[in-house]
Amino acid sequence: MAVPTAPAAGAPSAGGTVRHLTYAEALNEALREEMRRDPSVFVMGEDVAVWGGGGVFGVTRGLVEEFGPERVRDTPISEEAIAAVAVGAALTGSRPVAEIMYVDFMGLAMDPIANQAAKLRYMFGGKARVPVVIRAQEGAGRGNAAQHSQSLEAWFCHIPGLKVVTPSTPYDAKGLLKAAIRDDNPVIFLEHKVLYGLRGPVPEGEYTVPLGVADVKREGRHVTVVGIHTMVHKALQAAEQLAAEGIELEVIDPRTLVPLDEETIVNSVRKTGRLIVSHEAYRNAGYGAEIVSRVVEAAFDYLDAPPQRVCARDVPVPYAAPLEQAALPQVADLVATARALVRKEL
């Protein structure tokens, strides 16, 4: 995994000292702080309380000890109810943080998310608020195969009324989750299973990362690379490699896909004239296509080469390591694509 990346440029300097926490620990701290701050915040999901002291990936660890089983609620295996009941609780003034263990299981919960959470406020003429956060983790790389390795953010991005968040660092994980919990809209908060162990600087105490503000991870003049989740880190590795050749990548982490900080991305492409969008989600109809389309619409005359997508192949994620690796976008793919763009081979 890439080395921890520094806090976002211009991030609110938090009072507390800066520790190196894992992504999972940072999320846990965000939940803890928000539950202390607001009694209407509670957590529900499968194995969030008892299992291993809290959560299959440790994100809810220790919360039941501090806040008790009323506010840290293990549920039966009922994904549709987890989402639907959380939406009903949010509609009536609670601020639930519901967990779907794997984003792959969202297929069972799409109705309450897309038809209820996303639409109630509009259908009711603005007379409702649905401040629910639905957490799940996505991503491949651990041999979990086709039903436990997907990245399905595009499903949610397509539905107006939802916000979609995809943190790539411990710093952002804490700040974005706190912002998501305080947001008065339904937020789909997508973590990445491979990032849970990633360590990075996380200030103690109060700070949030606003939804809708991208983070320029590295500046560069030649190619803009917009990466989601692990692809942010792979893009930074690719940038290191290419720097030796004098090719500079500008690496941007949108951090939230809805709302999308289109301005930061477009301004970067106006400077570099070249774009790569990279995610672990299937390429076909993935959110990368949306980012490419928006950039083309807004910066057509600045483009020196066709924007490229370095994404997962359009195949169910295979189990065996060589196949899984081949299905996923790799640093080498980013390097080769950036090189080809600069050399006008595309």
Add this chain to the structure above:
Amino acid sequence: MAVPTAPAAGAPSAGGTVRHLTYAEALNEALREEMRRDPSVFVMGEDVAVWGGGGVFGVTRGLVEEFGPERVRDTPISEEAIAAVAVGAALTGSRPVAEIMYVDFMGLAMDPIANQAAKLRYMFGGKARVPVVIRAQEGAGRGNAAQHSQSLEAWFCHIPGLKVVTPSTPYDAKGLLKAAIRDDNPVIFLEHKVLYGLRGPVPEGEYTVPLGVADVKREGRHVTVVGIHTMVHKALQAAEQLAAEGIELEVIDPRTLVPLDEETIVNSVRKTGRLIVSHEAYRNAGYGAEIVSRVVEAAFDYLDAPPQRVCARDVPVPYAAPLEQAALPQVADLVATARALVRKEL
């Protein structure tokens, strides 16, 4: 609604005389012919047998009389089971045609579709076939409001292993449904509620329209317009209007989104240098973004102007007529966008 459009250029000339049937009648004929042809084909869904003699929109009318209740099966209101049981039946050698009454209800059926139907063959190393067709109707324009007016094709296009079909004419509706039923893969067959009453020429008897072959509805030199469902007809109306001004639209109906006939679209853009993609689905992360991205990747140097998307606004579909009309892409939007493209105002 637009006047009926002619059979696809180069469509197999079918033996029988050509009648003017509605889109619903054409679908009904396809089901009838395939059920006669293959005893393993059967129909299941809510209100497909008894209600009004067959189907809320008449697509299954009369089938229970001819084929009996064993092969034309009314179900309780259980969308997840409708899809899941159809997948199980297909996995074991049946060829089910399952109906989800509104595509909006697919949120309840995404797991069996995306995690089972789409993936079983691959996960099993190619040792399974899942020849299931899941029909639903999408689209707005009838005041059905936010939970009965969506167009969700992008959800399915994103999942490898599925095929996605979107007929826009009675001729294609019959030919594509027959092809979908004979296909050995899961096919999501998306009809449009406003098109059911559209009449058009439909040859009697045997013909199919292959999956993956677009139809150039009208040739033109200036702007390529790729439209889905109703937007094909609106594009043809826009073409009529613009012809007076000497602006020629080339109107393409992809007919199937997966597989996508990228070649026909790209070749057209190589000729016109301008692209508009138009659908009733939400613009954000809609399939239009995929088509734009593929064209940019394949024909960047041929583009005279940035490809445009004329799609539904990113808002839950409102009930009141003025709002619903404003939320949907209209002929006037196509006309204005095409004009701006040609006048280099974009």
Add this chain to the structure above:
Amino acid sequence: MSLATDPQPSAAAQLSPERLREAYRLMLAIRRFDERALELYRAGEIRGTTHPYIGMEAVAVGVCSALEPDDYVSSTHRGHGHTIAKGGDMRRMMAELLGRATGYCGGKGGSMHIADMERNMLGANGIVGGGMGLATGAALTAKLRGARQVAICFFGDGALNQGILHEVSNLAAIWQLPVVYVCENNQYAMSARADWSVAGGDPAGRARAYGIPGVTVDGMDFFAVYDAASALVARARRGEGPAYLVCDTYRYHGHHAGDPLNYRDRAEVERWRRHDPIERLRRALVERGVLSAAEADALDQQVQAAVEDAVAFAKSSPEPSVDQLMTDIYA
């Protein structure tokens, strides 16, 4: 039916004459409102669809009469009756049906999405089963807050077979949530007969599978519904958990105005109409001297006038302006 939930035979008897008259007025209002809505739909003034509650008035009013004002209600596609029974404003309802800016949803929702959040009426719902999570979640909010509110989940016989009901019933039972699932068994789900679609044939029996009470009552009898609802709501309020209340009833009209109605015969409709809930309540109240026949007629006149007033209000209201299209999506 378990002792804990036996209706106090006295519950309905304890209702004051005022509350009984109010219940009767509400049932009349539901009927007259939906009769008028059907006319307007047929006249092309209402778009999309509208699902009349006619024939089922005793269920919505019987249950809601057993509630406190701040109790929650989730509704269905057939929601007009629940909104009126919860105290909703017919003017804003009719304006919504006609797609006017003055409607409950500013014209954005229409018949299937009318909500009255001030009255904790959590909305009609276009998804069969869509209200089940909302009511269960509302009950969870009440429990977490330590409020004494109860949530009612109205749903139809057809919705009995949606997986979400199984999931929330199990969850509400193990969490002991204050929610009562009220099944309006009007015998049909579109063309599907309940005696075919509901395996086992006993909706209330399904409650027992979760170890919670399942009570079946004559849904055409205001008093029977009110008594059972009072008992189950009181039980939920005491913290004793969820229950099912199954009300046997009937929809006099088609599923919606466009229903071919080829799946049932007139004789069946006539049989049910003989037990008309409004007629029965009227007779009972007149017998009890709560209401004179003349007063009952006068009440009907008042209600019809109120419905006409609602129609006039709606028709005189402006359509939403297009600049409202993109508002109300996000808070």
Add this chain to the structure above:
Amino acid sequence: MSLATDPQPSAAAQLSPERLREAYRLMLAIRRFDERALELYRAGEIRGTTHPYIGMEAVAVGVCSALEPDDYVSSTHRGHGHTIAKGGDMRRMMAELLGRATGYCGGKGGSMHIADMERNMLGANGIVGGGMGLATGAALTAKLRGARQVAICFFGDGALNQGILHEVSNLAAIWQLPVVYVCENNQYAMSARADWSVAGGDPAGRARAYGIPGVTVDGMDFFAVYDAASALVARARRGEGPAYLVCDTYRYHGHHAGDPLNYRDRAEVERWRRHDPIERLRRALVERGVLSAAEADALDQQVQAAVEDAVAFAKSSPEPSVDQLMTDIYA
């Protein structure tokens, strides 16, 4: 439990010595296979996850012994036992666990997706409840074809609360499909205790809500499982419809190799181990003279050798070549 489904006390007795020995061998094979799989997982030779069936062997073998070869079986994430009981090939299974080209899925599926379509074993499934539609659909195929096949749907106590079970149970009941839903109640769903997660406390009671039989047996007793399964399968084959068979059992190991196991105590595990299904069958067969102690030991040696052979086969098999990545997506 309804008469129609009383196990013929004679069913198991009718089993020939050969079939009894085969059942014993299969139970041993499941145990040795998964013991070895755990070792390999801990040694880092298996990726992702693997869910041992150890302790539950009497369920898979008891049920599958009651089946015809062309009957269908749908499985779960904990599928090794079902595959072996259905006659699956341990070589191709182990090769799949090690991600080799010779595996059942050519390395594309792994532990959670092993299927043996030639034996109508419709696959393990990574989605809790994912096999429910598959088995029910298989039963529909059998019914439409007029074939006499029956489908078995294995699932866990945790899966009892998935909405899909409610939907397919209702559908199978009204369509009278030949499917038996076999609940492997091993007391836990990851950390969730079944006596907490299953409202009502009686999984079999849920079947009765759909008007179908629900039978509970000692899932650690091969004979009890076999008898009940035989009765319910025969009933389904006669066209009398679906049923639930609930087998009380236990998983000796963690949910998967990475389980913290902080939610149950060793004493509980020891209590269950005292009823070990393999030991019990062995004692019974030795008593009946079907098998001598020496023969039993020899059988175990054979099985262990077969497992080692499978491991050797797997390790000597090539990994899938990358040019196979994009094959097998579409037919």
